[in-house]
Amino acid sequence: MTDDPVHRTTPQRPTAVRQNPTLLVDAGQVTDAVRHADSGAFGKTLGDSTYVWRSGVGVTANGDIVTVHGNALSVKTLAQLLQQAGSVRAMQLDINRDWTSYVYYDHRGGLKAKKLTPDQVRTPTRYLGTSTRDFVSVRSR
Template identity: 35%
Template sequence: MLLSVGVGVTALTATSGAATSRVARGISTPAPVCQKVTASKTTCVTWSVRDTWAGHGPVVALLDFHPLGQPAGVVAYAGWIRTAATILGLYPGYEGPGVTTQPRGPEAVPSSGIGRLLATFNSGFYEHDAAAGFYTNHTLYFPMVKGLATVVRYTNGTVGITQWAGGPNPGPTVLMARQNLPLLVDNSVATPATANDFAWGLTLYGAPAVWRSALGIDKNGNLIYAAAPAQTAASMAAIMVQLHSVRAMELDINPEWPIFVTYAGPGARSPSLDVANPNQIPNRFLYSSTKDFFAVFLSRHPGEAQPW
């Protein structure tokens, strides 16, 4: 939804096109993405609530927009996740994140969580492409690497994106941790490393601008996923900054992988492919998946174990 305003606005709309949602005070909502058109006019794109059936205020919201300064026709797709109401689960696929002797688990959204499933989205690189830590369901598949960007879910129910400063083991306060490359955004600005595209993964045909995805966190501790075609590391970082990420990390790249799916009702009813990537299908992750992935569930209490 586009709004032309003189000052910043915060609004949420239902995906059906209904009137702006009224949100109870104290519940986090995502900030609109605003761009200055003229000296006196700012155009804002607002988020649409996807999971109205969940009944917990805005939990997952969607937005697509033309990124500032990018060629005409480029569209970025974003998903916002309210962490206070959700569980961020991490699941190995039957190949990703890499070769391991550890049990891989369901390799798909587990049946024990499908009634509370809100969204699924892609994870990061294979281990053989970029060594990185991977910890979930009390199992360390690959040791943590100091200095890498890491999404962490803690036992108190909060989620963080940080530059890992600890050792190879996550520690007792960590429920889930997934690393991938250095931070893409830190302190709300692109990191200097984004100037070197060679540091951000091998691309299809060696092209610098390809499909990329990233995961950020806003000032309120909520998650922001984004994916877009024709992106360099620097331009993807700029998208995450436009989406109000305080910190962000790159996830998977190239056309085969970026995906974000939401569901029209409990039980993974009517999955919707919310990133317009023609290489994806909406029911991916409901069946055995090649690569590891994230799943978002409604939470019953802070710090509960992810469905398995």
């Protein structure tokens, strides 16, 4: 043991982290922030357009992960799609098609990276090396 008062034998780990602090769906309902969204509430778009490429992720009541992405979506449409897919909590991710990625990493028999949908622009191995872009990670226990 050490005399250091901040030493811990059990590391403190976050249980949840969100990229966007403003939720699209909370407690199964589209939030007021979505109903009254101005262009800056969910990120700036090129030309301050309402209908652009958007992506989002949600979690259902039983813990399943739901993803939605597509072109010409408003914040409201994205939120409604996530809600209709069963999300009880959901947030927006990227609003640029070039950066949207959903990647599955399989560690059985060596690391394999796969795109979850074929329409993604980036390679599925993009996060196996250095990157300046942020990402969200979901791991099974």
